[in-house]
Amino acid sequence: MVKVFKTLDQHMAANTHQYNFIYECKTLFKSTTHVFGYDPKNFAFVIRTGLGSSGQVIKNKSVPFYKQVNNQLQGLINEMKKELPKAHFDQVFALYTLIKDKKRA
Numbered sequence: 001m002v003k004v005f006k007t008l009d010q011h012m013a014a015n016t017h018q019y020n021f022i023y024e025c026k027t028l029f030k031s032t033t034h035v036f037g038y039d040p041k042n043f044a045f046v047i048r049t050g051l052g053s054s055g056q057v058i059k060n061k062s063v064p065f066y067k068q069v070n071n072q073l074q075g076l077i078n079e080m081k082k083e084l085p086k087a088h089f090d091q092v093f094a095l096y097t098l099i100k101d102k103k104r105a
Contacts, residue, residue: 005066016060020044025052
């Protein structure tokens with residue numbers, strides 16, 4: 001999710017002449033909930049998330065949600081480190097590192 005939000009943040013400004021980007025910060029969504037959709041009538045990518053202010057709609061404005069998602073990911077990693085057996089955590093963390101270090105497509 002960090003990469004998805006970072007990509008949206010970096011490439012949105014260059015593509016707003018072709019597409020609209022709409023962030024719908026839903027009141028009842030948890031901050032870890034992210035739903036992506038596309039509205040072909042308005043040429044709009046719609047991102048529904050619990051991040052940001054409750055009930056807010058942000059259109060064609062760069063939003064650094066990736067920082068918040070990155071913080072959530074780091075918190076999850078710390079929680080796994082505390083709760084999982086070391087061997088299992090090392091296996092999961094090695095896979096995470098492999099995915100994280102892959103070059104962008």
